[in-house]
Amino acid sequence: xxxxxxxxxxxxxxxxxxxxxxxxxxxxxxxxxxxxxxxxxxxxxxxxxxxxxxxxxxxxxxxxxxxxxxxxxxxxxxxxxxxxxxxxxxxxxxxxxxxxxxxxxxxxxxxxxxxxxxxxxxxxxxxxxxxxxxxxxxxxxxxxxxxxxxxxxxxxxxxxxxxxxxxxxxxxxxxxxxxxxxxxxxxxxxxxxxxxxxxxxxxxxxxxxxxxxxxxxxxxxxxxxxxxxxxxxxxxxxxxxxxxxxxxxxxxxxxxxxxxxxxxxxxxxxxxxxxxxxxxxxxxxxxxxxxxxxxxxx
Amino acid sequence: xxxxxxxxxxxxxxxxxxxxxxxxxxxxxxxxxxxxxxxxxxxxxxxxxxxxxxxxxxxxxxxxxxxxxxxxxxxxxxxxxxxxxxxxxxxxxxxxxxxxxxxxxxxxxxxxxxxxxxxxxxxxxxxxxxxxxxxxxxxxxxxxxxxxxxxxxxxxxxxxxxxxxxxxxxxxxxxxxxxxxxxxxxxxxxxxxxxxxxxxxxxxxxxxxxxxxxxxxxxxxxxxxxxxxxxxxxxxxxxxxxxxxxxxxxxxxxxxxxxxxxxxxxxxxxxxxxxxxxxxxxxxxxxxxxxxxxxxxxxxxxxxxxxxxxxxxxxxxxxxxxxxxxxxxxxxxxxxxxxxxxxxxxxxxxxxxxxxxxxxxxxxxxxxxxxxxxxxxxxxxxxxxxxxxxxxxxxxxx
Numbered sequence: 027x028x029x030x031x032x033x034x035x036x037x038x039x040x041x042x043x044x045x046x047x048x049x050x051x052x053x054x055x056x057x058x059x060x061x062x063x064x065x066x067x068x069x070x071x072x073x074x075x076x077x078x079x080x081x082x083x084x085x086x087x088x089x090x091x092x093x094x095x096x097x098x099x100x101x102x103x104x105x106x107x108x109x110x111x112x113x114x115x116x117x118x119x120x121x122x123x124x125x126x127x128x129x130x131x132x133x134x135x136x137x138x139x140x141x142x143x144x145x146x147x148x149x150x151x152x153x154x155x156x157x158x159x160x161x162x163x164x165x166x167x168x169x170x171x172x173x174x175x176x177x178x179x180x181x182x183x184x185x186x187x188x189x190x191x192x193x194x195x196x197x198x199x200x201x202x203x204x205x206x207x208x209x210x211x212x213x214x215x216x217x218x219x220x221x222x223x224x225x226x227x228x229x230x231x232x233x234x235x236x237x238x239x240x241x242x243x244x245x246x247x248x249x250x251x252x253x254x255x256x257x258x259x260x261x262x263x264x265x266x267x268x269x270x271x272x273x274x275x276x277x278x279x280x281x282x283x284x285x286x287x288x289x290x291x292x293x294x295x296x297x298x299x300x301x302x303x304x305x306x307x308x309x310x311x312x313x314x315x316x317x318x319x320x321x322x323x324x
Numbered sequence: 325x326x327x328x329x330x331x332x333x334x335x336x337x338x339x340x341x342x343x344x345x346x347x348x349x350x351x352x353x354x355x356x357x358x359x360x361x362x363x364x365x366x367x368x369x370x371x372x373x374x375x376x377x378x379x380x381x382x383x384x385x386x387x388x389x390x391x392x393x394x395x396x397x398x399x400x401x402x403x404x405x406x407x408x409x410x411x412x413x414x415x416x417x418x419x420x421x422x423x424x425x426x427x428x429x430x431x432x433x434x435x436x437x438x439x440x441x442x443x444x445x446x447x448x449x450x451x452x453x454x455x456x457x458x459x460x461x462x463x464x465x466x467x468x469x470x471x472x473x474x475x476x477x478x479x480x481x482x483x484x485x486x487x488x489x490x491x492x493x494x495x496x497x498x499x500x501x502x503x504x505x506x507x508x509x510x511x512x513x514x515x516x517x518x519x520x521x522x523x524x525x526x527x528x529x530x531x532x533x534x535x536x537x538x539x540x541x542x543x544x545x546x547x548x549x550x551x552x553x554x555x556x557x558x559x560x561x562x563x564x565x566x567x568x569x570x571x572x573x574x575x576x577x578x579x580x581x582x583x584x585x586x587x588x589x590x591x592x593x594x595x596x597x598x599x600x601x602x603x604x605x606x607x608x609x610x611x612x613x614x615x616x617x618x619x620x621x622x623x624x625x626x627x628x629x630x631x632x633x634x635x636x637x638x639x640x641x642x643x644x645x646x647x648x649x650x651x652x653x654x655x656x657x658x659x660x661x662x663x664x665x666x667x668x669x670x671x672x673x674x675x676x677x678x679x680x681x682x683x684x685x686x687x688x689x690x691x692x693x694x695x696x697x698x699x700x701x702x703x704x705x706x707x708x709x710x711x712x713x714x715x716x717x718x719x720x721x722x
Contacts, residue, residue, distance in 0.1 A: 033545060036571065040537040153361025153403075154369055155559040157590040165570050172571050247534045248559035248591050250362050256534050291538025292545075296529045297501050299538065 032170040037288045039171030045284030046184035047239050051257050052264040052276040053191060054235030060208035060271030061228030064122060064132035068139035069261070070254025071147075072110045072233045076240030077249045078147060079106035081156035088159075096161045103241045107234065114233030118226055126225055127211070147251035155248035180242045187238050188277060191231070195273055204228055208271055263303050267310050269320020278318055349393040352655060354379065354642060355424040356399055357414060357439055357452070358431045359406040362532070364557040366587050370635035371429045372401040373627055377619060378428075378642040390649040397642065400424065404435035406531060407502070411435025415442045425657050427451060428641035429470065431634060433459065433503035440467055449657035451641035451690075453634055455555070455581065456507040460684040466661045468678065468688045470637035470644070472603065474511040475683055478580055480694050480710050481602035482515050485550065489576050494522045496548035498539065498564060499555045501528035508555035512580055516552075524548045533560070540567035552578040561599075562591025569595035576600070582697075584632035585704040596699055604697040606704045607631045615639075615672045630704070633695070640671040640690060644678075668722060675722075679714040691715035 055069045080102045087098045117139065125131040162176040173181075195201035206214035207224045215221050240254070247253070260283060265271075268279025283303055290299035316322040356375045358368030379397035382388060388395045400422065402414040411434060418424045419442050427443065430436040430452030436459060443450045444466055451470040452459070460467055485492070495516050499505035505528065513523055524546040529539055543551060543564075551568065553561045561579050565588075582588070582601030589596055606612065607620040608630060616631070619639065623631045647669035648660035665678045665687035673692050680689030694710040 033541070036541050037538075040541060044535045044537060148361050152369070153359075153365035155362075155365065155587060155591070157559075160593060174566075174570050243534070247563060248587075250365065252362055252532065253534065256532050287535065288538045288541075292542045295527045295542070296533060296539050300530065 033292075035168065035170035036172065037292055039168050039173050040288040041281065041284045042168075043173060043177050043181055044287055045281040046181040046188075047243050048257070048260055048264060048284055049188055049277050049280030050184045050235055050239040050242070052261040052268070052280050053188065053273060054232035054239075055261045056265045056268070056271055056273065056276040057191075057204070057228055057235070058232040059265070060273075061204055062122065062132075062225045063127040063129065064125060065129065065136065066122075066232070067133070067136040067258065068117070068143060069136075069232065069236055070258035071140060071143040072114060072236035072254075073240035073243075073257060074147060074249075074251060074254035075113060075143075076103075076106040076110050076237040077158075077244040077253055078151045078156065078251065079109055080241055080244045081158050081249045082151055084158055095159050099158065099161055099245065106241055107237045110233055110237035110240075111230065114230055118229045122229060123222065123225075126222070144251050151251060153250060155250050157248060158245040161245050174246075176245055180246065184239065184242055187235070191235065192273065192277075194231075200224075200227060204231075260303070263307050265317070266307050267317055269317030272317065272319040272321075275317055275319035350395050351398045352388065352395045352426065353422060353424045354397055354399050354645070355418045355422075355427040356401040356429045356638060357404050357411070357418065357427055357435065357450075358401065358429060359435075360401065360403040362406060364406050364431070366558065366629060367431050367583065367632070367634045368401070368403070370623060370627060370629070370631060371431065371638045372399070373623060374619060374631060374635040375399040375401075375428050375638035375642060377622065378639040382642065382646055388646050388649050388655075390653050390655050395655065397646075399428070399638075399642075404430075404432060404439070406432045406435060408434040408438040411438035415439040419443060419446050419448055424448065426645055426660075428645065429634075429638040430454060433507055437503065440464060443467070447657055449645065449661050451637070451644070453637050455504055455511075457511075457684070458507075460680070460686065460688045462686050464688075465686070466657060468641075468644075468661070468664065468690065469680075470641040470690045471633050471692060472694055473689075474508050474581065474602075476680075476689070476712070477602040477694055478511055478515040480708075481578075481580055481600065481696050482519055482521075484696050484708055485576060485578060485600055486519055489549070492521075492549035492576050494524050494546075494548045495550040495552055496524050496543050496546045497526040497552045497554055498543060499526070499528055499553075500531050500557075500560075502531060505555045508581055512552060512554050521550070529556075529560075536560075536564050536567050540564055540571055544568055544571040544573040547573075548575060550576045550578055552580055553582075554580050558582065558584060558587035559591050562588040562593075562596055565592045565599065566595040578602075583634050584630065585697075585699045585702065586629040589699065589702045597702075599699045600707075601697045601699070601704070602694075603633050604704050605633050605636075605695045606697065606706050607636065609706060611706055611709060613672060613674060619672070636672050637690075640673070640676065640692070643671055644669050644676075644690065668718065675719055677715060677718045679712070679718065691718070 083102045164175045203219045264279035268275030290302045360368045376399045379399045382397045402418045404411040404414045425448045427450040433454040433456045436452045436454035449466045451468045455473045499509045577599040580602045584604045607616040620631045648664045652659045652663045668677045678687045679691045681687045691712045696708045697704045
């Protein structure tokens with residue numbers, strides 16, 4: 027299997043399209059961990075809910091209002107974002123607020139929520155795959171690699187959302203507070219930062235990122251209540267390799283894992299690519315447990 | 325006024341239901357052991373619905389008469405998750421908790437094997453459509469298959485593809501990396517090679533995969549004349565054919581175990597046009613029987629998708645078991661299983677029997693037509709219908 031320029035370009039394009047959504051999904055997970063010191067196994071359920079809401083409501087909107095598919099999609103996307111936001115707020119106040127900085131308690135809570143919400147989705151939406159109609163026809167060529175036009179738009183939105191989050195964390199007052207809490211909660215509180223409020227903001231931003239990534243993936247795949255599970259497993263790999271709680275680490279890790287999936291998936295097969303990812307995680311946990319860009323806690 | 329009457333009629337019907345049920349001497353539970361979620365959910369949800377229609381049909385015609393008693397049929401569905409772990413749990417619930425002794429549909433080789441380890445021991449009769457050859461045989465006298473498997477389908481399907489596309493010489497295959505995929509792949513490779521095809525790639529993916537681009541790049545780069553997604557569920561096949569189209573692959577599309585166009589077309593759109601399927605049927609078309617057409621119309625209303633061959637298996641299995649019970653005058657699963665290979669019963673296709681002793685060493689394979697179809701304008705169109713020679717011979721002797 028020789029690696030021609032065209033093939034290399036295609037594998038890079040595959041990396042970009044897979045990685046863009048991985049990064050967005052993993053950013054939410056790492057942000058929640060950084061601020062709250064909570065590992066949220068239910069994160070994938072926000073992602074799944076957004077995709078399911080879009081898939082369930084779009085046919086209704088199309089039938090009732092007859093708007094173009096892309097406009098229907100964005101209206102339903104907005105609706106999904108609001109619903110996920112409400113769910114996120116409820117879960118935070120009912121559950122996660124009581125387990126801030128409690129790894130064991132939050133682990134049990136979030137695993138329970140994962141199973142509970144998956145059951146609820148199955149009951150509400152049924153198990154049969156749902157499909158969101160294609161938003162844009164046609165395909166584009168990037169340096170010899172082919173991609174659907176709608177994939178390109180979705181990648182662009184995902185990258186823009188990532189850049190916006192980066193700006194928010196790096197430049198804004200709230201972003202600085204988020205970083206301060208993530209680095210040293212006590213010192214941040216001594217500076218007058220309200221820890222619980224910032225935790226809530228962090229959790230809501232994380233849920234919002236999951237909703238955005240779920241909404242973006244909706245037109246690209248068959249949607250079932252188990253959709254988030256595959257992404258959740260990958261996101262954990264990404265944030266361990268990138269560094270738990272590190273935003274640049276999640277971006278780097280996301281594209282690294284996408285590259286492993288793309289190249290190993292081609293030269294070996296997808297099953298071996300998955301094994302390769304887990305081997306990589308084990309190596310990191312043994313050699314550099316704080317990940318590429320994470321900071322070791324003393 | 326009309327609404328008040330309708331309400332009164334509805335209430336009366338609801339209140340009368342227990343009394344109608346009491347007209348029977350008992351209820352026999354029939355299990356449907358299928359995936360009800362995930363990419364293969366459309367198979368399970370349809371099988372459950374068709375099984376319920378078969379039970380309603382039997383009950384409306386006076387139930388099952390055996391041993392001087394009359395029984396009503398009740399269908400209960402169990403989620404097997406399309407994997408052995410979930411299947412094992414569902415099997416325990418079905419056989420030990422609920423006491424089900426007749427299973428009319430089992431889908432998925434891995435969960436069906438998990439169930440079989442328990443069903444054979446507890447003396448439960450199982451009708452299923454797992455594609456593994458090892459599922460049937462003298463070692464499993466209570467296990468039957470209610471529709472065709474790769475061992476019946478692939479030969480006639482590949483012969484037809486060869487006739488229609490004589491210039492195609494090479495094949496690439498993609499299968500899910502589980503018991504179903506492995507059994508299907510082995511038979512597909514054997515049958516393609518027997519017809520002189522060169523296998524350029526045979527690759528795997530894990531169920532639950534959502535990003536298929538890396539595997540599609542690998543398949544597209546083979547430039548194979550035929551792309552066979554053998555054992556992949558319809559939604560996954562739609563995604564793969566769509567990505568293959570993006571990566572400019574053009575050739576003969578085959579889903580040798582393909583069961584229907586609906587989910588594949590929803591996901592794959594125009595990219596799945598012309599896909600050949602070995603396990604699909606147009607049950608709304610001219611060649612369908614009145615029973616099949618009625619079920620198809622009902623499923624379109626209830627499930628928003630047509631009935632496929634796996635769904636239909638639940639109807640045929642329940643009718644076969646009913647015929648077996650009435651022939652033996654017993655509801656003992658072992659006696660019914662021993663009788664089934666001898667009888668001819670009325671399936672949705674018409675008079676049918678069990679055979680396949682030459683392939684499996686025991687007559688546990690329901691003999692139903694092999695239907696080769698192709699997706700045309702987003703619909704399943706029948707290309708060829710082949711009646712099994714063994715069934716022809718059995719019916720001629722009648």
